[in-house]
Amino acid sequence: MATSQHPREPSSPPPQPEASESPLLAAKGVNVVYEPARGVRIWSVRDVNVTLRPGEFVGLVGESGCGKSTLGFALTRMLRPPARLRSGEIFFDGKDISLLDGEDLRRQRRGGFALVLQSGMNTLNPVRTVAHHFGDILKAHKVEGEHWGQAEIRNRGTELLDKVQLDASLLDRYPHELSGGMRQRVSIALALSLQPRMIIFDEPTTALDVIAQKAVMQTIKDLQREDGFTAILISHDLGVVLEATDRVMVMYAGEIVEDQPSRSLVGGAHHPYTEALLRCYADPRAEEIHLGGIPGTPPDLSLSLAGCPFTPRCPLAEDICRLKDPPLAALGNGLAACHVRARKDSAPVDGGVPATVRQPTAQTSADAEAPPTPSRQVLADADGTEVRDVH
Numbered sequence: 506m507a508t509s510q511h512p513r514e515p516s517s518p519p520p521q522p523e524a525s526e527s528p529l530l531a532a533k534g535v536n537v538v539y540e541p542a543r544g545v546r547i548w549s550v551r552d553v554n555v556t557l558r559p560g561e562f563v564g565l566v567g568e569s570g571c572g573k574s575t576l577g578f579a580l581t582r583m584l585r586p587p588a589r590l591r592s593g594e595i596f597f598d599g600k601d602i603s604l605l606d607g608e609d610l611r612r613q614r615r616g617g618f619a620l621v622l623q624s625g626m627n628t629l630n631p632v633r634t635v636a637h638h639f640g641d642i643l644k645a646h647k648v649e650g651e652h653w654g655q656a657e658i659r660n661r662g663t664e665l666l667d668k669v670q671l672d673a674s675l676l677d678r679y680p681h682e683l684s685g686g687m688r689q690r691v692s693i694a695l696a697l698s699l700q701p702r703m704i705i706f707d708e709p710t711t712a713l714d715v716i717a718q719k720a721v722m723q724t725i726k727d728l729q730r731e732d733g734f735t736a737i738l739i740s741h742d743l744g745v746v747l748e749a750t751d752r753v754m755v756m757y758a759g760e761i762v763e764d765q766p767s768r769s770l771v772g773g774a775h776h777p778y779t780e781a782l783l784r785c786y787a788d789p790r791a792e793e794i795h796l797g798g799i800p801g802t803p804p805d806l807s808l809s810l811a812g813c814p815f816t817p818r819c820p821l822a823e824d825i826c827r828l829k830d831p832p833l834a835a836l837g838n839g840l841a842a843c844h845v846r847a848r849k850d851s852a853p854v855d856g857g858v859p860a861t862v863r864q865p866t867a868q869t870s871a872d873a874e875a876p877p878t879p880s881r882q883v884l885a886d887a888d889g890t891e892v893r894d895v896h
């Protein structure tokens with residue numbers, strides 16, 4: 506299978522944040538389960554660590570069902586039953602937000618973190634105008650001394666719409682009167698209204714036609730550069746992610762399996778799953794396009810997984826891969842979780858290691874609570890004290 510047709514190289518890479526800066530987000534040992542009242546428990550996010558430095562723009566890619574959205578919901582404290590943060594710590598700007606609720610959580614959202622979802626139609630209230638949406642969010646998060654009357658809401662709404670290239674006349678429109686692209690821009694403007702320092706965009710352009718996709722993505726990139734917020738872009742489109750982001754985290758079966766700078770991912774991927782994903786995308790400008798596929802399907806996340814979850818689909822699999830889940834370890838310019846590649850390429854890290862690290866031994870608190878392989882089932886069946894309901 507030819508491998509020369511890959512997503513385009515990023516055109517003008519955004520400046521890399523200083524490695525020494527303290528992280529804005531530091532999540533450790535995050536495990537999320539879906540526990541439907543009837544049915545099996547699904548381990549959607551398994552022992553994930555994520556660190557984001559201020560101003561970083563990070564992509565999160567992987568096949569459908571691998572846990573990307575669930576991780577985004579967990580990091581912004583938007584999980585709702587039957588999903589539950591089973592264990593893990595989420596520090597935002599140095600404060601553990603994983604157990605906050607009610608007023609404490611609400612207060613953190615202002616100037617804190619926001620999630621922009623896939624379809625503006627599903628997130629906007631069909632019987633409220635755009636101005637009402639701004640009013641609702643600004644009033645719900647107002648601080649002492651602020652007054653949000655009609656005039657103030659319209660002024661602020663106008664400013665925010667302008668940021669996403671929409672006209673103030675849309676303030677009096679209802680969601681069904683807007684195009685998909687406009688609705689998505691309104692959703693982004695609403696997220697910006699609380700001046701978040703971190704925004705997670707979950708498939709922000711999936712429901713749009715290609716022209717609107719390109720325009721909305723450009724707006725997101727411009728806003729991120731101008732406002733300097735930290736961002737995660739969840740997307741199936743590896744080409745878009747490589748163009749927009751500083752680094753890419755690749756997720757498979759609820760785990761981060763690779764974390765590499767975007768610039769070096771093409772041609773520099775280390776995990777066989779990432780290589781397979783790259784073969785699934787084509788540069789439309791290429792003279793010849795050969796698309797690869799990934800044989801087989803991802804594992805059933807309701808089952809206890811032993812070893813590397815990619816083993817049944819992996820062309821490199823060896824005995825050890827069936828027995829032990831590999832740690833996310835330094836490989837090339839970043840990190841990858843692959844026994845075979847770790848053995849063949851144990852070169853020292855070439856500066857600027859991305860900060861998403863699954864601890865390489867079983868000594869972390871996360872491993873003690875929810876090891877990624879057979880003992881995960883033990884946790885699932887136990888009534889341990891680490892179990893926390895987070896809504």
Ligand SMILES: Nc1ncnc2c1ncn2[C@@H]1O[C@H](COP(=O)(O)OP(=O)(O)OP(=O)(O)O)[C@@H](O)[C@H]1O
Pocket residue numbers: 539540541547549567568569570571572573574575576587806
């Ligand atoms: N409401 C739910 N109830 C039960 N299980 C769920 C629910 N939502 C998601 N899951 C499970 O969690 C896993 C991860 O789902 P998630 O939506 O996070 O994946 P994803 O990578 O974002 O997929 P996609 O790219 O299709 O949005 C899925 O495989 C699914 O089995």
